Amino acid sequence: MKENKYDDDGFFENYSRMPRSVGGLEAAGEWSELRSMLPELAGKRVLDLGCGYGWHCRYAREQGARSVIGVDLSEKMLAQAREMTDDSAISYVRSGIEDFEYAEGAFDVVLSSLALHYVADFGEICRDVHRSLSTGGAFAFTVEHPTFTAVEAQDWHYGPGGEKLHWPLDRYHEEGQRLARFLGHDVVKYHRTVAGYLNPLIEAGFHVDKLSELKPSPDMLTQHPEWADEVRRPMFLLVAATKA
Numbered sequence: 001m002k003e004n005k006y007d008d009d010g011f012f013e014n015y016s017r018m019p020r021s022v023g024g025l026e027a028a029g030e031w032s033e034l035r036s037m038l039p040e041l042a043g044k045r046v047l048d049l050g051c052g053y054g055w056h057c058r059y060a061r062e063q064g065a066r067s068v069i070g071v072d073l074s075e076k077m078l079a080q081a082r083e084m085t086d087d088s089a090i091s092y093v094r095s096g097i098e099d100f101e102y103a104e105g106a107f108d109v110v111l112s113s114l115a116l117h118y119v120a121d122f123g124e125i126c127r128d129v130h131r132s133l134s135t136g137g138a139f140a141f142t143v144e145h146p147t148f149t150a151v152e153a154q155d156w157h158y159g160p161g162g163e164k165l166h167w168p169l170d171r172y173h174e175e176g177q178r179l180a181r182f183l184g185h186d187v188v189k190y191h192r193t194v195a196g197y198l199n200p201l202i203e204a205g206f207h208v209d210k211l212s213e214l215k216p217s218p219d220m221l222t223q224h225p226e227w228a229d230e231v232r233r234p235m236f237l238l239v240a241a242t243k244a
Contacts, residue, residue, distance in 0.1 A: 002096045003118070003188050006074035014183035016080075025055050029220070029227060030142050030236045033212050034113065037240040039138045041065045044108040047132070049097045049125075049141075050115025054081030057090050060109075069093060069107075071100050097125060102132035109133075112141040114236075117149060117189050120177075122197065126204035133243045139206060140241070145213060145234040149191040152178045156229075167233040197239060206241035213237060 005011045019027040025035075042064030048056045051070030060068045068090045072078050078092045085092075093100065097112075097119055110129045119125055129139050148154060150172045156164040175196050180189050201208055213234040216227045 002073060002098070004073050005185055005187050006072075007076050008185070011183055011185050012074075012076045014185075018183075021053065024053075025059060028113075029216070029224070029230070030113075030214050030238060032220075033214050033238055034111075034140065034142055037140050037210055037212065037238060038111065039109060039140075041109060045106065045134075047071070047107045047110045049100070049110065049112040049129075050118070051081060051092065052077050052113075054085050054090065054092065056111060056113060057081070057092075058085060058087070060111075061087055061090055065089075065109075067091075071095050071097065073097075100128075102128040104131050105134050106132050107134070108137050110137070110139045114142055114144065116141055117143045117192075120190055122190075122192060123200035123203070126200045126206065130204040130206060130243055135243060137243045138240065139201075139243070140239070142236055142238045143197065144189070145237045146172065146191065146193050146196070147233055148235050149178060149180070149189055152180055154180050154182075164229065164232075194237065197237065201239070201241050205244060207244050208239065208241050210240040211238065 006015065015021055025031045041060050044065050046060045046065045046068045048068065048070045051057055051072045054070050057068045057070040070081060070092045073096045075094060078094055081092050097115060110133060116122060116125065147169055151168050151170050157166050157168050159165045173193060175192050178189050178191050180187050198208060214236045216230050221227055
């Protein structure tokens with residue numbers, strides 16, 4: 001059975017206090033980079049996998065998307081998204097990403113933000129998304145970086161004074177399930193190598209257009225000094241691909 005931590009009251013309460021939950025896209029460190037990797041959205045049919053509060057769905061409509069579907073397994077997430085949305089061209093569907101009905105050629109753009117590392121079979125999703133896209137359609141997504149997901153603790157190695165010495169990396173090539181600690185709860189995630197993300201895309205028929213490991217710029221660090229540690233190791237992997 002698919003894990004649905006976001007409908008756990010305590011977990012959802014912790015998530016709702018995160019900066020990105022309160023401040024939306026502008027509070028998400030990876031947003032500016034993901035935005036630059038998205039195609040022109042005007043007139044497009046857009047699918048958002050793991051839509052959460054619906055921030056990306058509403059952004060797509062602000063950019064002139066013809067229609068948007070947001071998919072999420074969490075009823076609490078979708079209830080919040082619906083409460084924040086007043087737009088008949090946006091619809092929300094409760095479904096696991098793996099279970100959604102990917103109709104052939106139904107979308108022009110598929111995006112996903114920090115959701116696909118919860119999916120066991122990424123190759124299947126690549127094939128489903130490829131089938132659901134129109135020719136030339138775009139698939140853009142973000143996941144936790146493989147150097148971040150390899151070790152279950154997902155935390156620094158600390159010195160005797162509590163200083164952050166380095167980010168541990170182990171079992172990198174052992175792809176598969178990890179039981180990570182997130183927002184005070186044990187959460188199942190799936191570790192993949194960089195190749196484990198790119199090769200299934202290529203095998204499904206995508207052309208990989210751009211990768212980003214999101215090194216914070218000086219301007220970003222000026223605005224958000226708390227991101228200084230993100231220069232020491234990548235936390236996000238962003239991918240933009242096109243259906244040939």
